[in-house]
Amino acid sequence: MSKRRLAATFLQRSGILQLLERSRSKPSILIVNHHRVGDAALTRFDRDVFSASADAFEMQLKYFKRHFNIVAGEELEDLVSGKTPLKHTQIAITFDDGYLNDYTISFPILKAHNCAGNFFLVPQYVGTATVPWWDEIAYLLRNSPKSEITFQSPVPFTINLNGDREQAIREVLRYYKRRDNHNSDQFMNELREQIGCELPQVERRFINWEEAREMKAAGMSIGSHTQTHNILGQMAPEVQRWELTESKKNIEANIGTEIRSLAYPVGIRGAFDETTEHIAQSLGYKMCFSFYGGINTSDHIQPMNLLRMATSRDDLIFRVETTLLSRLGKLPY
Structure with a gap:
């Protein structure tokens, strides 16, 4: 408790x-x-x-x-x-x-x-x-067949996906929100290139x-x-x-x-x-x-x-x- x-x-x-x-x-x-x-x-x-x-x-x-x-x-x-x-x-x-x-x-x-x-x-x-960046990060990390993902931007960072995927999602979201992450497009491209899965088709969300x-x-x-x-x-x-x-x-x-x-x-x-x-x-x-x-x-x-x-x-x-x-x-x- x-x-x-x-x-x-x-x-x-x-x-x-x-x-x-x-x-x-x-x-x-x-x-x-x-x-x-x-x-x-x-x-x-x-x-x-x-x-x-x-x-x-x-x-x-x-x-x-x-x-x-x-x-x-x-x-x-x-x-x-x-x-x-x-x-x-x-x-x-x-x-x-x-x-x-x-x-x-x-x-x-x-x-x-x-x-x-x-x-x-x-x-x-x-x-x-639209699937916004936080939802995209969550989906990709939860469904990736990979065991780890490495980011170079804004600073080098590797996330292990062998354990709790929900905790991994939270860690990557915290990393994305860093104030020195001045190139969020590069961040997302690094993730998409390594992740090994794609977003599903979705209906209107907003x-x-x-x-x-x-x-x-x-x-x-x-x-x-x-x-x-x-x-x-x-x-x-x-x-x-x-x-x-x-x-x-x-x-x-x-x-x-x-x-x-x-x-x-x-x-x-x-x-x-x-x-x-x-x-x-x-x-x-x-x-x-x-x-x-x-x-x-x-x-x-x-x-x-x-x-x-x-x-x-x-x-x-x-x-x-x-x-x-x-x-x-x-x-x-």
Whole structure:
């Protein structure tokens, strides 16, 4: 049993969790992020982008509604800017990439519970059967007949495929995300040349503009996830500016409304920097979202770096971590 599970079990059995849940939450914005909702076991691609099953997502939504207020779009922006004072913890739910699951699974659940979500789209993917770099890496490594793969870019690196393939996928994805990986095309070409298998034919994997407009009309918020989903921190400033400008322009043209929010691809430290934040602000973005954990407390809200966390797939850990962050402002581990 993990330390997180042990701590969660202790807090529940001791009654501390229940006491904390009845206490007043801190003035803050807790933003949870998803990429895909559904059954990870059924995918041939990256399983780690699945954060919850449909049932688990609905359970989380019910828990949030019971204990907090859920905000999105302009209501969230007003809290971030200080136009609306923060009096207790507010919840925002975001979805990156624009997978078709957003429309077929997450959107109906949100509508059924009269909740709004924030969806970040990649114009280059909208309405397509694209297999993005993380999904391609996952599929190729899982299905390769080879025992090892060697990369020369950005620095020499060999991955052994004789052991746990899922762990190998995670290691290669971490390597791809390195800030000094300035030639992602070379990286992928090295992988494809050695891997010994090819991607399968797939049907459409991302929502189209008509579906995005339907979601917007139903109260969902639409934002940018850059034009191509390449990692901003690996790019020169002028290329970053193009990514943010093109995505904003294309989404606005197809959705028919101003785009004021941006989720940085990958979102970890190094996937963007202060230069990225300045560019985004100069282009009219009012809220930009990272993804390395944490909660946005009333005395530490950075509109160009709004903290987001992943929700645990363990129901008890989800409940405990939500409660600790909203009451204490941090996790004890």
